[in-house]
Amino acid sequence: MTLFFAVMTPFVGAALVALASRFGRSHSAWAAGAVTLAALALLAPSAHLPFAGEMLIQQRDWIPALGLNLSFRLDGLALLFAGLILGIGLLIVLYARYYLSERDSMGRFYSYLMLFMGSMLGIVLSENLIQLLIFWELTSLSSFLLISYWQHREEARHGARMALAVTGLGGFAMLGGFLLLGHIVGSYELSDVFASGDLIREHPLYVPTLLLILLGVFTKSAQFPFHFWLPHAMAAPTPVSAYLHSATMVKAGVFLLARLWPVLSGTPEWFWLVSGAGLATLLLGAYVALFKHDLKGLLAYSTISHLGLITLLFGLSTPLAAVAGVFHIINHAIFKASLFMAAGIIDHESGTRDMRRLNGLWKFMPYTATLAMVAAAAMAGVPLMNGFLSKEMFFAEAVHIAEGHIGGWLLPALVTLAGAFAVAYSIRFIHDVFFNGEPVDLPKTPHEPPRWMKVPVEILVVLCLVVGIAPALTVAPLLAVAAEGTLQAALPEYHLALWHGINPALVMSLFALVGGALLYLSRHPLTAWHERTLDRIDARIAFNALQDGLFALSRGITRLIDTGSLQRQVFLFLLAALTLGIVPWLANDTPLTGNREGLPLDAVSLIAAGALIVATFATVWWHRQRFIALITIGVVGLVVSLAFIKFSAPDLALTQLSVEIVTIVLLLLALYFLPQQAAPEKDRGRVWRDGVIALVAGSGAAALAWAVLTRPYDTIAGYFLENSKPGGGGTNVVNVILVDFRGYDTLGEITVLALAGLGIVALLQGLQLNAPSRDAAGRSWDADAHPAIMATLTRILLPLALLVAVFILLRGHNQPGGGFIAGLITAVALIVQYLANGAAWTHQRMASDSHPMIAWGLGIATFTGLASWAFDHPFLTSTFGYMNWPVVGKFELASAMVFDLGVFLVVVGATLMILTGLGSLHRGEPRTKEAR
């Protein structure tokens, strides 16, 4: 599973990187670099496989019943992308170390970056489509964190939210597309999908599938009309932009086009949709880029335009166009990353990115200027640069496709126009910034950046040159395997070379170069025209209007159903529940009573039930005399535990009894702070209405219980009864179910309890309540808060009670008892100390903070579960054995008992935390002496 570990390395690394930042600013950068190298090292042993014509697929069952597997694939395309992600990632790590300022948190930045890197790796190495989608969504989430890294800036938060909304929506559509694809093919594995190309293209669901998947691709890769989020994402720190918009995030979309190209392409729908969107984006991006005054804004629109170019190439559906698309992915990643980094250096060293102020920087930073010039030349598609080669292939394909069609000149003409704009904005990037007069009012005096900030740019620029000059010696093998991985078939005939002779593509290139220069020369009138007209059209306005509309709609719906009154909500809820219960009942003529024989009635049960019913009525009747209601509800709880004993549930009876005590103490404490009496209700009508509802609800519940109890049933209890002893090693089946068969549920339940405890502590923070000095009848409290007899007796009782708890805990696996009950008994024993001796006395003798106890409990329970992994068993598999101890004799040891210890600790910790938290609310409140 080396691929799995390679993908997981950045995720685990994210935590390490955050930790490393505690030791110093550079440490997290070093750690991030080490993590990236580790991921590269894990991939390296398999890197030769695609070159040998092999493909590595690694699978592990995850949820086989749903067709979900953890499966990874390393073919040429995946290898290329993994190399780009990790290679450029490494350069970004180095660059960001020098870019980020003292005020920025290094740990947070690098750990987000690692999360994002892991998600990208997951996408490109996935063999399973659903798994791919999970990583896809993870890139949306982690890029949100990266874009909003400078949280204090409004535009960063806004840009991040917009990127998340647009790409998240696309991801949702894509889930639909993948589900349809899986439905057509019958499997989510890419290998199976590749084998069913014809089936997919001829399927009636092909068009909806294609539309949904393309929606995901277009939003991610910022294709028209979803391109508007990308410029706003420029609010991110520049290393993030350099990474997200060169080799990763936006490339995920075109990666998916390449990935699914063998099965989805070749149809008219694909051709028109994909190449149409690509062409529109290509032109729009190239056009707008020329008029952006912000350095990063220019690069953003240039990125959009180049993504359009790649999309257009994949849309053309010929194998050769796909090869050109893959080639341009490589070239664009290299030159665009270096350009963003150069823009970042300029911003960093001069304090602004506005090209109207940045002029004549050549004399301040000639070295950086040279690097930027080479990269910009690659972006413009000047010969000797890598960008030239793929652009030539692109032009050639455009001519080839259009040949023989009416209006066949249109496509070559349009792409030449886009090429001319690309040349124009590249010239602007260089000429406006480095020449063109003197700088205007810069915040800082610019100078060359630190040595190591330039190194990543140097490496990339050298790559631009060597690929551009000697493609056959450098990039050719990698391109060949990546293209093969894209086509999933043999490669078409093509030739990578600088000079192909004089052909239409070369002529188009020359036109673009000359046209671009002319466009740049006439930029001032063009800019004025653009700002008067097209600049006013902004997709963001539509997006904001849509967003505001949705917010208003949801607020309206919320207001419609939530009136802000709990009483009314409860009333409506009960009414709905009753209607849903009664209507099917009326429509059904099955008799209420079944044919199961019942148990005979006995006098004791009758008396106990009578007591319960009377106590319930008393609770309802005296609910305004709250203290009395508390006593009567205690009677109810007591009878319920008696019922558990009667009907063969000793564990439940013990639990109910101890919970009863804790609950009553809790309610008493609460009553201390609440009004102890309430005025009678004025609205008699409401009382009658509620009475009727209560009556109907009660009758319904009774009828339902009666109907069930008088019918026989099938149970799965047999399995548990048979396997409890031989499989779980315990004779108390209820306990074995809790700690063994359904241990996972129990782990969830104690987590809920722990969270309830923590939530209560959080609620109690800073809570100030006035404790009354007199009770409801106007009597003052007893002066003797802690009577000596009670205090003494409870101190003697404590060890005994704890001993009982230990006994109950230990015997729980075989006899009634266990962690829950023992925990409650311990909590009661300790709370009695608080009641009898006061909080101050108790805290002197016992740690008052129960947080660690809860943490230990959850930790022990989880660890017992994890320990079974070490023996290659599923989570929480238990084991047991017997051993002979001196004196004690034969004694059973089961791993489930350790789990039960965790349960015990959580229950004790949470209960104590709740009650002592509430009890100490009035601490420090002076007891008024004169009130006696």
Added chain:
Amino acid sequence: MEALIALVIGVLTAGGVFLALRGQTFPVVLGLTLMSYAVNLFLFVMGRLAIGVPPVISDAAQGYTDPLPQALVLTAIVISFGMTAFVIVLSLKARAELGNDHVDGHHEDSPEGRH
């Protein structure tokens, strides 16, 4: 006996529902407590009523009742305690922040009246 249990469940439910519809927090907490008794009992008797046959394996046992509802209800009891505690603290917090103990955060005779 079955009729008696059904009656008990019905009475507990009715009492719980009535109290849950009251306007002050304390009766609502009492009502929720009564309702959790009712629900726990109801779930428990889904294993049907059986006397003297606890699900503890031994050679002398004459049979076993269904252990599964019991395991369910055991954790339900503990969780309902956690829930009750949370609701109580919530009501105390509301009392402290809003100055009264009405579930909607205002007195019935306060100026804004009832909704």
